[in-house]
Structures are given as C-alpha cells and as structure tokens.
Amino acid sequence: MIEDGSTDRGSVTTVRRVGATIHRPAGAWTPAVHALLRHLEAVGFSGAPRVLGTDGTEEVLSMLYGEPAFTPWPQALRSAGGVGELGRWLRRYHDAVRTFRRPTDAHWQGQEEEWQPGMVIRHGDLGPWNAIWDTGRLIGFIDWDFAAPGHAIDDVAQLAWYAIPLRPMEQQRRASVTGARTLQARLHALCTAYGEQPVAVIEALEALQSREAARIERLGRQGTEPWATFLARGDAAEMLAEQCWIRSERGSLL
Numbered sequence: 001m002i003e004d005g006s007t008d009r010g011s012v013t014t015v016r017r018v019g020a021t022i023h024r025p026a027g028a029w030t031p032a033v034h035a036l037l038r039h040l041e042a043v044g045f046s047g048a049p050r051v052l053g054t055d056g057t058e059e060v061l062s063m064l065y066g067e068p069a070f071t072p073w074p075q076a077l078r079s080a081g082g083v084g085e086l087g088r089w090l091r092r093y094h095d096a097v098r099t100f101r102r103p104t105d106a107h108w109q110g111q112e113e114e115w116q117p118g119m120v121i122r123h124g125d126l127g128p129w130n131a132i133w134d135t136g137r138l139i140g141f142i143d144w145d146f147a148a149p150g151h152a153i154d155d156v157a158q159l160a161w162y163a164i165p166l167r168p169m170e171q172q173r174r175a176s177v178t179g180a181r182t183l184q185a186r187l188h189a190l191c192t193a194y195g196e197q198p199v200a201v202i203e204a205l206e207a208l209q210s211r212e213a214a215r216i217e218r219l220g221r222q223g224t225e226p227w228a229t230f231l232a233r234g235d236a237a238e239m240l241a242e243q244c245w246i247r248s249e250r251g252s253l254l
Contacts, residue, residue, distance in 0.1 A: 001065065001066065001067050002015070002017045002022075003017065004017055004018070004019060005017065005018070010129070010143070011226070011229070012145070012226045012229075013025060013143070013145065016058075017063065018060075020062065020063050021052055021060050021061065021062060021063060022049065022060070022061045022062070022063050022142075023055060023058040023059070023060055024058060024059050024061065024145075025057065025058060025059075026054060026057055026058055026059045027109060027145070028107045028109070029107050029108055029109040029110075029145060029147075030054075030059050031103070031106075031107075032102075032103060032106035032107055032108055032147075033108075033144050033145065033147055034051045034059070035100075035102075035103050035106070036097070036100060036121055036144065036147055037049060037050065037051045037061075037144065038051055039096075039097070039099075039100045039101075040093075040096055040097070043096050043099065044096075045092060045093065045096040046140065047089050047092065047093065047138075047139070047140030047141065048093075048140050048141060048142075048144065049061040049062050049063070049064055049140075049142060049144075050062040064132040064139050064140050064142055065132075065134060065139065066132040066133050066134030066139045067132065067133060067134070068128070068129050068130065068131060068132055068133075068142075069128035069129065069131050069133060070128070070129060071128075071174040071175050071176075072174065072175060072176040073128060073175045073176055073177065074133055074136075075136070076133050076136040076137070076138075077128060077131070077133065077163070078175070078176060078177055080185065080186065080189050082133075082136075082138070083163070083164070083186050083189045083190045083193070084189055084190070084192075084193040085137070085138040085193075086131070086138065086159060086163055086190060086193070087156075087159075087189070087190045087191070087192070087193025087194035088193045088194070089138055089140070089141070090126070090155060090156060090159060090194055091193070091194045091195060093123070094120055094152045094155070097120050097121050098120060100121060102115070102121070102149075108121075108147060108148035108149065109145055109146055109148070110122075110124040110125075110145075110146035110147065110148035111148040111149060112148070112150075112211065112215060113149060113150060114149075115149045116149075118151070119149045119150060119151060119152075120149075120150070120151070120152045120155075121147050121148065121149060121150075122147060122148060122149070122150040122151075122152070122154060122155045123141060123144060123146070123147055123155060124144075124145075124146030124147050124148050124150070124155075124158075125143055125144075125145070125146045125158075126141065126155055126158045126159040126162065126163070127158075127162040127163070128162060128163050128175075130142050130143045131163070151204075153196065153200060153201065153204045154204055154208050156190075156191075156194055156196050156201050156204070157201050157202075157204040157205035157208050158205075158208060159190065160187060160190055160191075160201050160205060161205055161208075161209075161242075163190070164177075164183055164186045164187050164190065165177065165183075166183065166187070166202075166205065166242075166246055166253065167242055167245070168241075168242060168245045180249065180252040180253070183249075183252075183253060184252060184253055184254070187201070187253060198253070198254055199254055202246065202250060202253065202254065205246065206243055206246060206247065209239045209240065209242065209243040209246075210240075210243065212236075212239055213235075213236040213237075213239040213240050213243075214236075215227065216230045216231050216235055216236040216239075217231065217236050220232070220236070
C-alpha cells in the first residue's frame with residue numbers, strides 16, 4: 001500500500017497519497033470520469049473510489065485501502081474464489097452503470113467507438129495491477145482514466161486476458177498460475193461468476209486484441225500519449241503474439 005505522503009508511478013500516471021486521499025493528474029476526460037464515479041456512489045456501488053474534488057491540476061479521490069495484485073500474484077487472486085470475486089465485482093459494476101446518464105459533452109480518453117444502444121461505460125483497464133485486495137478480499141478497482149463507451153463483454157474479455165491470465169507461459173509463471181487445466185478452470189469460474197459463456201469471451205478477446213494493437217500503432221505513430229509509450233515498449237506486437245497464443249490454445253481453454 002502506498003504510504004502517506006509518498007508517490008507511486010504506474011505505466012501511465014504518477015499518483016500521490018495525502019492522508020486518506022489520492023491525488024492524480026486531471027485531464028480533459030476527468031469531468032466525465034467524475035460523473036461516472038458520482039453515479040456509482042449514488043447507486044450504492046462500493047467497489048470504486050469516491051470523487052472528493054480537485055486541487056489545482058489534480059483530481060482528489062478517496063483511497064481504497066489494500067494492495068494491488070502485482071506479480072507474483074497474492075494467494076487470493078490465484079484461488080478460484082478470487083477469480084469468482086472478480087466476476088461478481090464486474091457483474092455488479094455493469095448492473096450499476098447501466099442507469100448512468102452520460103454528460104452530453106463527455107470526453108473519454110479511451111473512447112474508440114461512438115455510443116450505441118446496449119453499450120455501457122467500460123472501465124477500460126481491468127488488469128490485476130488495478131485490483132485492490134485486503135486480507136484476501138477484493139475491495140475494488142482503481143484507475144478509471146480509460147473508462148469509455150463500449151460493450152460489456154469487452155470488459156469481461158479484458159479481465160479474463162489479464163487476470164486468468166489468458167497469456168503465454170512466461171506471463172503465467174510471473175503470476176504463479178500455470179497450466180492449461182488451471183487456466184480452463186479459472187476461465188470457467190470467471191464466466192460463471194459474471195454470467196457469460198467462455199466461448200463468447202474468447203471471441204471477444206481476440207477482437208479486442210486486434211483493436212487495441214491497431215490503436216497503439218495508429219495513435220503511437222501520431223505521438224499521442226500514452227500510446228506512443230506503449231508502441232515504443234512493444235505492446236502492439238506483444239498483443240498480437242498473445243492473440244496467436246490464444247488461437248493455438250483455444251481448444252484446451254474451452
């Protein structure tokens with residue numbers, strides 16, 4: 001857990017803890033994200049930070065107490081019960097966000113698609129690094145900067161990608177979760193907890209990887225951050241390699 005008065009740098013953002021609050025750089029997307037977080041608070045969804053205001057060029061959010069799941073993963077995330085908690089959290093979030101009324105002037109940093117009926121506002125960065133755990137219990141997800149309109153199943157696919165993980169052996173070893181049978185069981189546990197079919201999640205993930213890699217190539221070559229950084233470190237190529245791995249393992253995963 002970040003100490004009071006300390007800063008913590010992720011791959012995109014540097015945050016600062018001040019007492020029970022987190023200060024983060026604000027952007028053009030911050031008003032839309034704040035509207036989303038205030039809606040979640042209003043409907044009683046507890047698995048996300050609360051908006052406390054702004055301080056100059058920073059937004060101020062409540063702190064979720066616990067630790068993110070960096071590699072090697074904590075036992076809670078490596079367990080079937082932890083995967084189930086992730087699926088149930090995401091189902092509760094999607095149920096809560098369906099009544100959100102988007103601001104007409106909303107700007108979303110992660111937006112790629114125009115709003116269509118049936119869409120939700122996706123979290124957009126559902127990796128273990130943003131999942132906060134405390135004494136074996138999932139507290140919620142932080143870092144909502146990439147929230148944007150999209151299809152709910154893409155959130156499920158992204159969560160499966162990074163939290164099963166549906167990734168090659170090197171990433172499995174880093175997480176201390178390895179083997180086809182283990183991944184298959186975790187995928188089914190996640191899908192059961194959320195309420196979706198594994199085959200639909202796999203298909204959505206393959207499409208999501210193609211879109212994300214293309215976006216990194218396009219925006220990265222334009223010099224737009226953080227995609228320029230993602231392109232420079234090889235994220236687009238890595239995504240397409242992981243897509244090939246999923247296609248080769250599809251039978252065993254299902």
